[in-house]
Amino acid sequence: MQTFDYVAAQTVDEAVSLLASKGDQARVLAGGTDLIVQLREGRRQLETVVDVKKIPEANVLSYDAQNGLHLGAAVPCHRIYNDPVISKTYPGLMDAFTLIGGIQIQGRASVGGNLCNSSPAADSTPTLIAHRTMCVIAGPSGQREVAAEQFCTAPGRNVLENGEFLLSLRVPAPPKNFGAHYLRFIPRNEMDIAVVGVGSSLVLGDDNSTVTDARISLGAVAPTPLLAVEAAAALVGKPISDDTIAAAASAAAGIARPIDDMRGTIQQRIHLTGVLTRRTLQGALSRARGES
């Protein structure tokens, strides 16, 4: 591996000033499960690696019914799903956090890092979007917030500017009658990258049937994870039914613009987008009704 300076930043300001002074010659290290591989394979050349795991704000993991989930960007997956309250409160997030890599990867890899790596196929991003997650970004001029669906801008690229890094994620507390679900298609049982991934969420009215809010997000079918606005619009304001779910699935498949690659063809990915939208909506519905 190439030589670089390793700095374990202790504060947000220290990390920001290092990142600002080094520009694209510096990169943030959280779990390292992407970055260390990129460095070892020579895909990235860096002067400085800024470890943010010692910064308290990047390690926060807290939940309360008022403020929802505050998730430090460096918190590894295992800490999140081993928290009994958080895993019970956000099963739709856990769907993704428990299937990123194997146990060893989940012991290290952070959800913030998954987002910052900005792969179109990232498992956590569609479900973060379905949960209306806000990204808290620290930078030279203080903090700013960006909605998760606005974060990625192209494969491997995102809204972070020089000197900025992702500090934490804020996920609203689930409203009454809320349900969410994430599913991906891979051709085996475990340990693979999504051919397509879909995260969906629903909020039902007091009749337990009328959809008052819906979010559907698609992974691996475009250069960035997509928020399927038309698909959600097919559901909102109507009683949930097989027909409205089918209309949403068809609208979601309609905005997929995937590529052909070794994992799947365009046609297969468009088809899977519809299938997984339907299944995740059914899963979200059953959670919203407290059936699972």
Added chain:
Amino acid sequence: MATRIHVQTTLNGEAVEFLCDSRQSLLEVLRDDLGFTGTKEGCSNGNCGACSLQVDGVLVDSCLVLAAEVDGQAVNTIEGLASPAQLHPLQQKFLEHAALQCGICTPGFIMAAKALLEKNPKPTEHEVRYWLAGNLCRCTGYDKIVRAVLDAAETMEASA
């Protein structure tokens, strides 16, 4: 040239300090500098699990951890498992079930299985198979490994 980094850690219960380069993985420092060659190098990109060990009790691939990152943390490797007089039940059961052939994946499997049994002392076969999905073996076909882990779980439970 980056300066050498001073790291203080606890390795299998004993205080250890070393100097490393920023680019050295924990795996490289253990094997090349500290002489702890029980942890094996397989793919060096986080796919095979041969280099599995525990950092502060958490199972990780040591090829994906920079040595500098474990400053102040406790590292546990396969060398810390057996007592001078006795193999760990997992090691004993891997032998009894012939759950290894070439042996390169074995320390990683045993460390992964140890972490599983600490969290879940009575796993089902399904749970064992999913937990060990991050460990690859090209010799055994996995079945003997899974049986060895289940048998070790029973033995450990009985003697607990």
